[in-house]
Amino acid sequence: PHQFSRAGNTTHTGEVFSIPQEEQLAYGTAGFRFRAEKLPFIVFRCAYVASLRARQLDSAIGVMITASHNPAADNGVKLVDPSGDMLSQQWEKYATEIVNATDEDLPSAVRALEKQMSQVEKSRISSGQTKNARVVCGMDTRISGPHLMSAARAGSALFNVQFVDVGIVTTPMLHYTVKSFNEPEFAEPTNQGYYRAISSAFRELYGITQEPEGSRYQPHVIVDCANGVGAPRLREFLEHIPRDMLEIELRNERGELNHDCGADFVKISQKMPTEFRNSEEGKEGKCVSFDGDADRILYFRGKGAESGDSESVELFDGDRIAVLFAMYLKEQLDEFAAIKTNYRLTMGIIQTAYANGASTRFIRDSLKIETVIVPTGVKHLHEAASEFDVGIYFEANGHGTVVFSEQFNSAIRRAPSSIMCIRRLALFSRVINETVGDAFADLMAIEMCLRHFGWSMDDWNQKLYSDVPNIQIKVPVDDRSIFKTTNAEQTLLKPDGIQKRIDEDVAKFKSSRAFIRPSGTENIVRIYAEADTVENTLLLGKSLEQVVLSIRSA
Numbered sequence: 258p259h260q261f262s263r264a265g266n267t268t269h270t271g272e273v274f275s276i277p278q279e280e281q282l283a284y285g286t287a288g289f290r291f292r293a294e295k296l297p298f299i300v301f302r303c304a305y306v307a308s309l310r311a312r313q314l315d316s317a318i319g320v321m322i323t324a325s326h327n328p329a330a331d332n333g334v335k336l337v338d339p340s341g342d343m344l345s346q347q348w349e350k351y352a353t354e355i356v357n358a359t360d361e362d363l364p365s366a367v368r369a370l371e372k373q374m375s376q377v378e379k380s381r382i383s384s385g386q387t388k389n390a391r392v393v394c395g396m397d398t399r400i401s402g403p404h405l406m407s408a409a410r411a412g413s414a415l416f417n418v419q420f421v422d423v424g425i426v427t428t429p430m431l432h433y434t435v436k437s438f439n440e441p442e443f444a445e446p447t448n449q450g451y452y453r454a455i456s457s458a459f460r461e462l463y464g465i466t467q468e469p470e471g472s473r474y475q476p477h478v479i480v481d482c483a484n485g486v487g488a489p490r491l492r493e494f495l496e497h498i499p500r501d502m503l504e505i506e507l508r509n510e511r512g513e514l515n516h517d518c519g520a521d522f523v524k525i526s527q528k529m530p531t532e533f534r535n536s537e538e539g540k541e542g543k544c545v546s547f548d549g550d551a552d553r554i555l556y557f558r559g560k561g562a563e564s565g566d567s568e569s570v571e572l573f574d575g576d577r578i579a580v581l582f583a584m585y586l587k588e589q590l591d592e593f594a595a596i597k598t599n600y601r602l603t604m605g606i607i608q609t610a611y612a613n614g615a616s617t618r619f620i621r622d623s624l625k626i627e628t629v630i631v632p633t634g635v636k637h638l639h640e641a642a643s644e645f646d647v648g649i650y651f652e653a654n655g656h657g658t659v660v661f662s663e664q665f666n667s668a669i670r671r672a673p674s675s676i677m678c679i680r681r682l683a684l685f686s687r688v689i690n691e692t693v694g695d696a697f698a699d700l701m702a703i704e705m706c707l708r709h710f711g712w713s714m715d716d717w718n719q720k721l722y723s724d725v726p727n728i729q730i731k732v733p734v735d736d737r738s739i740f741k742t743t744n745a746e747q748t749l750l751k752p753d754g755i756q757k758r759i760d761e762d763v764a765k766f767k768s769s770r771a772f773i774r775p776s777g778t779e780n781i782v783r784i785y786a787e788a789d790t791v792e793n794t795l796l797l798g799k800s801l802e803q804v805v806l807s808i809r810s811a
């Protein structure tokens with residue numbers, strides 16, 4: 258067996274870690290994600306699938322080697338389509354088939370896949386009209402990354418497709434670069450091209466943003482980099498942002514990845530990340546947390562000395578960011594509608610079941626904006642957001658962005674650019690990374706919205722809604738595949754009888770809501786609960802934990 262076969266899978270430490278032929282591997286919430294030892298043959302085969310898709314479409318396709326928020330010992334791989342979006346779900350299925358084939362069956366699985374393509378696509382592949390086909394591969398800072406990069410290179414070589422190694426980048430940078438390869442007018446397909454495109458839009462937007470009288474906005478932010486790729490790349494990006502516009506301080510740059518820090522840690526524990534705990538600024542200031550590959554962002558601050566709790570944080574999560582964007586964009590769109598009545602641009606906000614109930618009520622009742630709830634996973638949110646001219650999507654965990662339709666772009670292009678709301682909309686859409694949630698781009702956009710409204714953290718907190726108490730619990734399980742959900746993951750169909758027990762527990766508390774779902778990225782089941790008080794939320798969460806534990810031990 259060769260180095261990247263199931264039987265001969267060679268790890269980054271040089272050992273052979275073979276994977277049983279019958280073991281089934283699933284393309285999860287965000288690609289294949291396991292302990293790094295399993296990954297080499299998976300990356301090899303995924304890169305082959307990417308190269309086939311690249312030749313089919315004569316385009317650049319992305320391969321990102323990352324396990325994002327997972328611990329340092331894990332790794333993963335996800336594929337990126339030509340527009341910079343997540344891989345199409347049809348191709349997720351193909352990738353799953355190829356990855357799960359036995360070593361013996363691989364050649365026939367490959368032939369079966371090639372056969373499924375249309376005649377036109379096949380003739381393009383066989384006649385070699387594939388000069389734009391390339392596999393663009395990036396990785397995060399994990400120690401297993403370089404070996405997996407070599408597996409990806411070998412996988413794309415099978416089909417003789419050009420391989421571009423972009424090195425250590427954030428996931429959103431890779432998405433942006435793939436789009437830039439395919440749409441050269443969008444940006445130059447390099448790290449510098451990405452930095453320049455976003456920072457120049459930011460500087461221009463800054464230039465036309467007036468702080469209102471009495472503004473309490475503070476242009477100073479402290480960033481928890483999760484000890485990940487966000488740190489080195491943000492330092493480079495900030496060379497393009499003048500310090501008198503925005504002053505950014507970096508922490509957690511070089512320790513163990515995602516350990517005691519990072520957006521996932523802060524969201525789930527609702528605690529200060531390491532390096533913030535004993536700092537005065539952390540307590541009162543404006544703090545931000547990225548995850549391991551910088552595609553998530555959360556704001557937070559310490560609860561302050563008077564709370565007597567030096568560890569807990571007040572979170573400004575994905576929901577609050579989505580609402581901030583919505584308020585800014587709605588203001589511009591309303592002005593736009595008043596001038597150009599022949600364009601009716603629609604706007605919607607996409608959330609998942611993890612969205613704080615108070616945020617959803619605020620969006621519907623106070624902002625009067627449509628909300629849609631979809632299953633976890635950026636691919637679902639992105640797709641639903643694309644139904645609107647301005648589609649804002651955010652998971653509560655801080656993963657989100659805004660997507661703009663063709664109709665939006667042409668309306669903006671045709672309108673006179675001297676009108677302020679048009680300029681704001683045009684520039685905001687360029688600060689944002691539309692391809693996927695992006696911690697850097699979101700940070701820039703959030704700061705511009707806060708500056709526009711003249712808001713301090715207190716204002717951002719108090720002028721919208723108060724979060725209802727909520728808790729998330731992770732329960733490790735052997736086999737998460739026994740948990741089957743429906744209703745945007747808010748109801749469990751399997752194991753039998755479990756949903757009834759959840760409903761009974763929920764009914765014991767006031768204003769409560771809860772659900773249990775299997776993670777698509779870790780070997781755990783996630784519990785989410787809300788109730789009227791912090792105490793009741795904890796009680797509800799704990800009783801649901803017992804429900805899962807009783808199934809686990811049954």
Ligand code: G16
Binds near residue numbers: 634
């Ligand atoms: C990935 C996905 C997110 C998802 C998260 C957790 O984030 O991109 O959409 O919310 O996993 O998913 P699950 O609850 O299924 O484990 P990341 O930042 O880890 O790539």
